[in-house]
Amino acid sequence: MDRKVRGEIRSFMRGLVRRNPGEKEFHQAVREVIETLMPYVLENPKYKHAQILERMTEPDRIIIFRVTWEDDNGEIRANRGWRVQFNNSIGPYKGGLRFHQDVNLSVLKFLGFEQVFKNALTGLPMGGAKGGSNFNPKGKSDREVMRFCHSLMIELHRHIGESTDVPAGDIGVGGREISYMFGQYKRMENRWAGILTGKGISYGGSLIRTEATGYGCVYFMQRMLERTGDGLAGKLCSVSGSGNVALYAVEKLLHLDAKVVTVSDSGGFIHDPDGFDAEKLAWLKDLKEVRRGRISEYADHVPNATYHAGERPWSVPVELAFPCATQNEIDGDDAALLVKNGLRALAEGANMPSNLEAINTFLDAKVLFGPAKAANAGGVAVSGLEQAQNAQRLAWSREEVDRRLQEIMTQIHEKCVTYGESENGFVNYVKGANLAGFIKVADAMLSYGVV
Numbered sequence: 001m002d003r004k005v006r007g008e009i010r011s012f013m014r015g016l017v018r019r020n021p022g023e024k025e026f027h028q029a030v031r032e033v034i035e036t037l038m039p040y041v042l043e044n045p046k047y048k049h050a051q052i053l054e055r056m057t058e059p060d061r062i063i064i065f066r067v068t069w070e071d072d073n074g075e076i077r078a079n080r081g082w083r084v085q086f087n088n089s090i091g092p093y094k095g096g097l098r099f100h101q102d103v104n105l106s107v108l109k110f111l112g113f114e115q116v117f118k119n120a121l122t123g124l125p126m127g128g129a130k131g132g133s134n135f136n137p138k139g140k141s142d143r144e145v146m147r148f149c150h151s152l153m154i155e156l157h158r159h160i161g162e163s164t165d166v167p168a169g170d171i172g173v174g175g176r177e178i179s180y181m182f183g184q185y186k187r188m189e190n191r192w193a194g195i196l197t198g199k200g201i202s203y204g205g206s207l208i209r210t211e212a213t214g215y216g217c218v219y220f221m222q223r224m225l226e227r228t229g230d231g232l233a234g235k236l237c238s239v240s241g242s243g244n245v246a247l248y249a250v251e252k253l254l255h256l257d258a259k260v261v262t263v264s265d266s267g268g269f270i271h272d273p274d275g276f277d278a279e280k281l282a283w284l285k286d287l288k289e290v291r292r293g294r295i296s297e298y299a300d301h302v303p304n305a306t307y308h309a310g311e312r313p314w315s316v317p318v319e320l321a322f323p324c325a326t327q328n329e330i331d332g333d334d335a336a337l338l339v340k341n342g343l344r345a346l347a348e349g350a351n352m353p354s355n356l357e358a359i360n361t362f363l364d365a366k367v368l369f370g371p372a373k374a375a376n377a378g379g380v381a382v383s384g385l386e387q388a389q390n391a392q393r394l395a396w397s398r399e400e401v402d403r404r405l406q407e408i409m410t411q412i413h414e415k416c417v418t419y420g421e422s423e424n425g426f427v428n429y430v431k432g433a434n435l436a437g438f439i440k441v442a443d444a445m446l447s448y449g450v451v
């Protein structure tokens with residue numbers, strides 16, 4: 001990178017940090033994008049002249065509100081709710097809601113910012129947004145979760161709509177929470193509309209939406225490997241997390257004959273050297289989706305498996321890795337260890353699971369690195385397909401949705417290759433995803449004039 005580019009990046013980041021003090025996750029997400037985009041922006045003065053990077057890093061608006069609810073003991077609780085409507089240049093705002101005790105504005109701004117690029121990559125008309133609350137759903141009864149979701153929607157309902165903003169799930173928000181929120185919206189507005197995605201199948205949800213992020217991530221990995229004449233069958237894999245994305249990544253890896261030996265949660269990780277199979281996965285799904293238990297219980301259930309409290313799975317030697325839990329779960333040391341142990345490729349199921357040092361370590365080692373914006377776009381893509389089905393008052397078959405999901409992941413992969421391939425044939429998928437997403441959104445913004 002030449003001095004002029006480095007200087008521009010430094011000065012841009014100085015301004016961004018000054019305007020958004022203390023928001024370290026947001027700074028990190030922007031830095032990654034700016035570092036890959038700046039050379040292109042300097043070569044194409046129309047973007048610089050229009051201050052497009054400054055505009056794209058400023059959300060259209062942020063809504064912050066109080067969510068008051070009553071727990072099972074009759075105590076009054078107050079949480080904070082947010083919706084960051086980041087950019088709707090190419091379609092209505094779209095992106096998940098996260099319920100987790102660590103949610104703050106910085107986290108939601110990083111997620112909203114990345115969502116803009118990710119949604120553009122899907123090829124569907126969707127802008128980017130993110131929202132959620134610092135509500136901790138762990139240990140809460142169904143009734144408490146219901147009262148919280150109903151209360152949140154009392155405020156959120158006035159800011160969303162099928163052509164305005166369509167939220168969905170993320171960490172801590174799955175089918176149960178979406179249903180409570182959807183029911184409250186319908187009762188308040190007296191209209192049925194596709195204002196959330198990830199709904200139950202009997203009331204407008206799309207088949208494959210539950211599976212889409214995990215399946216899509218594995219399809220993306222498949223495309224990266226195929227381009228180098230390789231495949232998934234027989235590959236040794238680690239997966240982190242044991243939520244929605246992780247479990248369906250494991251499921252698709254098993255369908256495609258890979259061997260998966262780890263899953264995790266915030267307490268630690270499980271290593272099953274024999275690998276998961278359909279029966280063990282069904283047990284895991286029941287543990288996490290029905291009983292809402294902890295992953296440590298798996299080691300009591302499966303004799304050869306071990307539980308490693310307080311650790312992440314990256315010390316286990318594997319060829320392929322799928323971080324599917326949360327942001328910054330792979331640091332530079334984890335990345336170096338994975339590379340040393342023979343890692344060949346990694347696809348990010350979670351958003352920003354690798355920190356900047358880790359990304360650079362992978363790229364320097366010529367690991368095939370599928371960044372979140374591309375590799376986990378299958379979830380929001382099928383959300384887009386759910387919106388399309390709702391608008392047509394139709395429901396497509398499993399096969400139809402899965403076919404479209406695979407097609408979308410193939411096209412995203414092709415866009416990354418177009419914009420990220422270097423002369424020696426190595427594809428920098430980070431650069432490819434950022435550039436392809438950027439050009440689509442930036443050109444839409446330019447055509448609107450000064451907005």
Ligand code: NDP
Pocket residue numbers: 169170171172173174213241242243244245246264265266267324325326327349350351376377379380
């Ligand atoms: P879930 O709530 O279903 O699962 C989250 C998993 O990650 C759980 O195993 C959880 O463990 C673990 N986890 C959460 N926070 C932490 C933490 N701070 N440290 C360690 N582990 C943690 O969420 P999803 O599977 O939906 O989301 C996982 C990731 O995928 C997120 O980054 C999300 O943004 C991203 N994503 C999700 C999409 C979707 O469609 N759902 C689409 C695209 C990306 P525990 O139970 O102990 O908290």
Ligand code: 2IT
Pocket residue numbers: 094095096097115118166167168169170197351376377379380381383
């Ligand atoms: O990060 C993501 O892409 C999601 N949580 C899914 C968003 C969506 O609208 O389906």
